[in-house]
Amino acid sequence: MAYAKDGRAVQSKKTNASLDTVLHQRLERINKNDLLQEGRETEKVLPKSTIHKAKKLVKPFEMRVLPVVVLVGCLLLVIKVPNIYQAVDIILTDTRVVAFAEAQENSVAKPGKTKSVSNKKINKAAVEGDKKTEKPLDPVLFTRSEIELLQELSKRRKELDGRERAIVQREGLLMATESRLEVKINELELIKTDIETLITKYNAQEEEKFKGLVAIYEKMKPKDSARIFDELDIEILLEVFERMKSSKSASILAKMKPARAKEITSRIADSREMPELGLKK
Structure with a gap:
Protein backbone atom coordinates (compact mmCIF):
# COMPACT_ATOMS: atom_id res chain seq x y z
CA MET A 1 0.00 0.00 0.00
CA ALA A 2 1.34 3.49 -0.85
CA TYR A 3 1.08 6.66 1.24
CA ALA A 4 0.53 10.22 0.07
CA LYS A 5 2.44 13.32 1.23
CA ASP A 6 -0.30 14.17 3.69
CA GLY A 7 0.00 10.73 5.27
CA ARG A 8 -3.09 9.13 3.82
CA ALA A 9 -2.98 5.61 2.38
CA VAL A 10 -3.33 5.45 -1.42
CA GLN A 11 -3.89 2.22 -3.43
CA SER A 12 -2.02 1.77 -6.70
CA LYS A 13 -3.69 1.10 -10.07
CA LYS A 14 -2.40 -2.49 -10.19
CA THR A 15 -3.90 -3.23 -6.84
CA ASN A 16 -7.27 -1.86 -7.93
CA ALA A 17 -7.26 -3.99 -11.12
CA SER A 18 -6.48 -7.18 -9.22
CA LEU A 19 -9.23 -6.46 -6.77
CA ASP A 20 -11.74 -5.97 -9.57
CA THR A 21 -10.76 -9.30 -11.14
CA VAL A 22 -11.11 -11.14 -7.87
CA LEU A 23 -14.51 -9.60 -7.23
CA HIS A 24 -15.70 -10.50 -10.73
CA GLN A 25 -14.63 -14.14 -10.33
CA ARG A 26 -16.34 -14.39 -6.99
CA LEU A 27 -19.58 -13.00 -8.45
CA GLU A 28 -19.49 -15.60 -11.27
CA ARG A 29 -19.00 -18.39 -8.76
CA ILE A 30 -21.88 -17.08 -6.69
CA ASN A 31 -24.13 -16.96 -9.81
CA LYS A 32 -23.16 -20.53 -10.82
CA ASN A 33 -23.76 -21.79 -7.33
CA ASP A 34 -27.09 -20.02 -7.22
CA LEU A 35 -28.10 -21.58 -10.57
CA LEU A 36 -27.09 -25.05 -9.45
CA GLN A 37 -28.92 -24.55 -6.19
CA GLU A 38 -32.04 -23.39 -8.03
CA GLY A 39 -31.84 -26.39 -10.38
CA ARG A 40 -31.58 -28.80 -7.50
CA GLU A 41 -34.49 -27.16 -5.76
CA THR A 42 -36.52 -27.34 -9.01
CA GLU A 43 -35.76 -31.06 -9.35
CA LYS A 44 -36.94 -31.57 -5.82
CA VAL A 45 -40.18 -29.70 -6.54
CA LEU A 46 -40.97 -31.21 -10.02
CA PRO A 47 -42.09 -34.84 -10.29
CA LYS A 48 -39.64 -37.43 -11.68
CA SER A 49 -41.84 -38.24 -14.73
CA THR A 50 -41.65 -34.64 -15.96
CA ILE A 51 -37.87 -34.55 -15.56
CA HIS A 52 -37.53 -37.87 -17.44
CA LYS A 53 -39.64 -36.58 -20.38
CA ALA A 54 -37.57 -33.39 -20.58
CA LYS A 55 -34.37 -35.43 -20.80
CA LYS A 56 -35.87 -37.56 -23.62
CA LEU A 57 -36.77 -34.42 -25.60
CA VAL A 58 -33.27 -33.01 -25.23
CA LYS A 59 -31.36 -36.22 -26.24
CA PRO A 60 -32.44 -36.34 -29.96
CA PHE A 61 -30.97 -32.87 -30.51
CA GLU A 62 -27.58 -33.84 -29.14
CA MET A 63 -25.88 -34.64 -32.46
CA ARG A 64 -22.24 -35.43 -32.79
CA VAL A 65 -19.85 -34.31 -35.56
CA LEU A 66 -19.17 -37.74 -37.12
CA PRO A 67 -22.82 -38.53 -38.14
CA VAL A 68 -23.09 -35.08 -39.72
CA VAL A 69 -19.92 -35.68 -41.77
CA VAL A 70 -21.20 -39.11 -42.90
CA LEU A 71 -24.53 -37.63 -43.97
CA VAL A 72 -22.85 -34.85 -45.99
CA GLY A 73 -20.58 -37.40 -47.70
CA CYS A 74 -23.59 -39.53 -48.70
CA LEU A 75 -25.30 -36.50 -50.22
CA LEU A 76 -22.20 -35.58 -52.25
CA LEU A 77 -21.92 -39.17 -53.47
CA VAL A 78 -25.56 -39.16 -54.65
CA ILE A 79 -24.95 -35.89 -56.52
CA LYS A 80 -21.76 -37.11 -58.23
CA VAL A 81 -23.01 -40.60 -59.24
CA PRO A 82 -24.84 -39.43 -62.47
CA ASN A 83 -21.74 -37.56 -63.68
CA ILE A 84 -19.60 -40.64 -63.05
CA TYR A 85 -22.10 -42.80 -64.93
CA GLN A 86 -22.08 -40.42 -67.92
CA ALA A 87 -18.28 -40.44 -68.04
CA VAL A 88 -18.20 -44.25 -67.97
CA ASP A 89 -20.89 -44.40 -70.68
CA ILE A 90 -18.87 -42.05 -72.94
CA ILE A 91 -15.73 -44.15 -72.48
CA LEU A 92 -17.61 -47.38 -73.31
CA THR A 93 -19.21 -45.78 -76.39
CA ASP A 94 -15.83 -44.63 -77.73
CA THR A 95 -14.42 -48.11 -77.18
CA ARG A 96 -17.32 -49.71 -79.07
CA VAL A 97 -16.98 -47.29 -82.01
CA VAL A 98 -13.26 -48.05 -82.30
CA ALA A 99 -13.98 -51.78 -82.22
CA PHE A 100 -16.64 -51.39 -84.92
CA ALA A 101 -14.21 -49.45 -87.15
CA GLU A 102 -11.58 -52.15 -86.72
CA ALA A 103 -14.15 -54.81 -87.60
CA GLN A 104 -15.06 -52.93 -90.78
CA GLU A 105 -11.40 -52.60 -91.79
CA ASN A 106 -10.88 -56.32 -91.27
CA SER A 107 -13.94 -57.16 -93.34
CA VAL A 108 -12.77 -54.86 -96.17
CA ALA A 109 -9.26 -56.32 -96.08
CA LYS A 110 -10.70 -59.82 -96.71
CA PRO A 111 -13.07 -59.47 -99.70
CA GLY A 112 -12.85 -63.14 -100.55
CA LYS A 113 -14.84 -64.07 -97.47
CA THR A 114 -17.78 -61.72 -98.16
CA LYS A 115 -21.08 -63.38 -98.87
CA SER A 116 -23.79 -62.27 -101.29
CA VAL A 117 -26.93 -61.13 -99.52
CA SER A 118 -30.36 -61.55 -101.07
CA ASN A 119 -32.77 -58.64 -101.58
CA LYS A 120 -35.21 -60.07 -99.03
CA LYS A 121 -32.61 -60.02 -96.28
CA ILE A 122 -31.55 -56.51 -97.22
CA ASN A 123 -35.13 -55.24 -97.15
CA LYS A 124 -35.79 -57.03 -93.87
CA ALA A 125 -32.66 -55.53 -92.32
CA ALA A 126 -33.64 -52.09 -93.59
CA VAL A 127 -37.11 -52.41 -92.02
CA GLU A 128 -35.64 -53.63 -88.74
CA GLY A 129 -33.15 -50.77 -88.83
CA ASP A 130 -35.98 -48.27 -89.26
CA LYS A 131 -37.84 -49.80 -86.31
CA LYS A 132 -34.76 -49.67 -84.05
CA THR A 133 -33.59 -46.16 -84.87
CA GLU A 134 -34.66 -44.94 -81.47
CA LYS A 135 -32.28 -47.35 -79.67
CA PRO A 136 -28.49 -46.82 -79.92
CA LEU A 137 -26.74 -49.64 -81.78
CA ASP A 138 -23.82 -51.44 -80.19
CA PRO A 139 -21.25 -52.16 -82.94
CA VAL A 140 -19.33 -54.59 -80.74
CA LEU A 141 -22.33 -56.91 -80.56
CA PHE A 142 -22.68 -57.18 -84.39
CA THR A 143 -21.83 -60.46 -86.02
CA ARG A 144 -19.78 -60.72 -89.20
CA SER A 145 -22.85 -61.38 -91.34
CA GLU A 146 -24.58 -58.33 -89.90
CA ILE A 147 -21.54 -56.17 -90.63
CA GLU A 148 -21.48 -57.46 -94.21
CA LEU A 149 -25.19 -56.74 -94.49
CA LEU A 150 -24.64 -53.17 -93.28
CA GLN A 151 -21.82 -52.72 -95.78
CA GLU A 152 -24.03 -54.03 -98.57
CA LEU A 153 -26.78 -51.61 -97.55
CA SER A 154 -24.27 -48.76 -97.54
CA LYS A 155 -23.15 -49.68 -101.06
CA ARG A 156 -26.75 -49.86 -102.26
CA ARG A 157 -27.48 -46.48 -100.73
CA LYS A 158 -24.46 -44.93 -102.44
CA GLU A 159 -25.52 -46.45 -105.77
CA LEU A 160 -29.06 -45.14 -105.37
CA ASP A 161 -27.76 -41.70 -104.44
CA GLY A 162 -25.54 -41.72 -107.54
CA ARG A 163 -28.44 -42.77 -109.76
CA GLU A 164 -30.64 -40.09 -108.26
CA ARG A 165 -28.02 -37.43 -108.93
CA ALA A 166 -27.61 -38.68 -112.52
CA ILE A 167 -31.39 -38.60 -113.04
CA VAL A 168 -31.57 -35.08 -111.66
CA GLN A 169 -28.78 -33.99 -114.01
CA ARG A 170 -30.50 -35.62 -116.97
CA GLU A 171 -33.77 -33.96 -116.08
CA GLY A 172 -31.99 -30.62 -115.97
CA LEU A 173 -30.39 -31.26 -119.37
CA LEU A 174 -33.71 -32.38 -120.84
CA MET A 175 -35.47 -29.31 -119.51
CA ALA A 176 -32.76 -27.04 -120.94
CA THR A 177 -32.90 -28.86 -124.29
CA GLU A 178 -36.69 -28.69 -124.31
CA SER A 179 -36.62 -24.96 -123.65
CA ARG A 180 -34.12 -24.46 -126.47
CA LEU A 181 -36.25 -26.57 -128.82
CA GLU A 182 -39.32 -24.54 -127.94
CA VAL A 183 -37.43 -21.36 -128.78
CA LYS A 184 -36.29 -22.87 -132.11
CA ILE A 185 -39.81 -24.06 -132.92
CA ASN A 186 -41.18 -20.59 -132.24
CA GLU A 187 -38.52 -19.10 -134.48
CA LEU A 188 -39.32 -21.62 -137.26
CA GLU A 189 -43.02 -20.86 -136.93
CA LEU A 190 -42.29 -17.18 -137.41
CA ILE A 191 -40.10 -17.96 -140.44
CA LYS A 192 -42.82 -20.22 -141.86
CA THR A 193 -45.40 -17.48 -141.46
CA ASP A 194 -43.12 -14.99 -143.18
CA ILE A 195 -42.46 -17.41 -146.07
CA GLU A 196 -46.16 -18.16 -146.53
CA THR A 197 -46.90 -14.45 -146.55
CA LEU A 198 -44.20 -13.86 -149.18
CA ILE A 199 -45.43 -16.80 -151.31
CA THR A 200 -49.00 -15.52 -151.19
CA LYS A 201 -47.82 -12.08 -152.15
CA TYR A 202 -45.69 -13.50 -154.99
CA ASN A 203 -48.55 -15.65 -156.31
CA ALA A 204 -50.83 -12.65 -156.30
CA GLN A 205 -48.29 -10.66 -158.26
CA GLU A 206 -47.78 -13.50 -160.76
CA GLU A 207 -51.51 -13.86 -161.16
CA GLU A 208 -51.82 -10.18 -161.96
CA LYS A 209 -49.05 -10.48 -164.55
CA PHE A 210 -50.61 -13.46 -166.32
CA LYS A 211 -54.02 -11.83 -166.28
CA GLY A 212 -52.51 -8.84 -168.06
CA LEU A 213 -50.88 -11.10 -170.70
CA VAL A 214 -54.15 -13.01 -171.21
CA ALA A 215 -56.02 -9.75 -171.75
CA ILE A 216 -53.45 -8.66 -174.32
CA TYR A 217 -53.51 -11.92 -176.30
CA GLU A 218 -57.30 -12.14 -176.20
CA LYS A 219 -57.53 -8.70 -177.83
Missing part, protein backbone atom coordinates in the same frame (compact mmCIF):
# COMPACT_ATOMS: atom_id res chain seq x y z
CA MET A 220 -55.15 -9.74 -180.63
CA LYS A 221 -56.23 -11.61 -183.75
CA PRO A 222 -55.99 -15.42 -183.45
CA LYS A 223 -53.54 -15.58 -186.37
CA ASP A 224 -51.14 -13.09 -184.75
CA SER A 225 -51.43 -14.74 -181.34
CA ALA A 226 -50.77 -18.18 -182.89
CA ARG A 227 -47.62 -16.94 -184.61
CA ILE A 228 -46.28 -15.63 -181.26
CA PHE A 229 -47.30 -18.78 -179.33
CA ASP A 230 -45.37 -20.98 -181.76
CA GLU A 231 -42.15 -19.32 -180.57
CA LEU A 232 -43.08 -18.65 -176.91
CA ASP A 233 -41.68 -20.67 -173.99
CA ILE A 234 -43.86 -23.66 -173.27
CA GLU A 235 -44.18 -22.95 -169.49
CA ILE A 236 -45.34 -19.38 -170.02
CA LEU A 237 -47.61 -20.53 -172.85
CA LEU A 238 -49.30 -23.08 -170.60
CA GLU A 239 -49.92 -20.47 -167.88
CA VAL A 240 -51.49 -18.14 -170.45
CA PHE A 241 -53.64 -20.88 -172.04
CA GLU A 242 -54.99 -22.01 -168.66
CA ARG A 243 -56.24 -18.47 -167.91
CA MET A 244 -57.73 -17.73 -171.35
CA LYS A 245 -61.36 -18.29 -172.24
CA SER A 246 -62.09 -21.52 -174.11
CA SER A 247 -63.38 -19.73 -177.22
CA LYS A 248 -60.27 -17.59 -177.54
CA SER A 249 -57.81 -20.42 -176.83
CA ALA A 250 -59.54 -22.70 -179.33
CA SER A 251 -59.31 -20.17 -182.19
CA ILE A 252 -55.64 -19.51 -181.43
CA LEU A 253 -54.83 -23.22 -181.15
CA ALA A 254 -56.40 -23.82 -184.59
CA LYS A 255 -53.99 -21.32 -186.19
CA MET A 256 -50.85 -22.78 -184.53
CA LYS A 257 -48.47 -25.39 -185.94
CA PRO A 258 -49.79 -28.96 -185.53
CA ALA A 259 -46.75 -30.18 -183.56
CA ARG A 260 -46.91 -27.19 -181.22
CA ALA A 261 -50.66 -27.56 -180.77
CA LYS A 262 -50.22 -31.26 -179.98
CA GLU A 263 -47.54 -30.56 -177.35
CA ILE A 264 -49.67 -27.91 -175.67
CA THR A 265 -52.69 -30.24 -175.57
CA SER A 266 -50.75 -33.12 -173.99
CA ARG A 267 -49.09 -30.82 -171.41
CA ILE A 268 -52.41 -29.32 -170.39
CA ALA A 269 -53.91 -32.81 -169.97
CA ASP A 270 -50.98 -34.01 -167.88
CA SER A 271 -50.96 -30.93 -165.64
CA ARG A 272 -54.53 -31.43 -164.44
CA GLU A 273 -54.58 -32.69 -160.89
CA MET A 274 -56.83 -35.49 -159.78
CA PRO A 275 -59.57 -34.47 -157.34
CA GLU A 276 -59.05 -35.44 -153.73
CA LEU A 277 -61.16 -38.38 -152.51
CA GLY A 278 -61.53 -36.99 -149.00
CA LEU A 279 -59.99 -40.05 -147.34
CA LYS A 280 -58.71 -39.61 -143.82
CA LYS A 281 -55.05 -40.27 -143.29
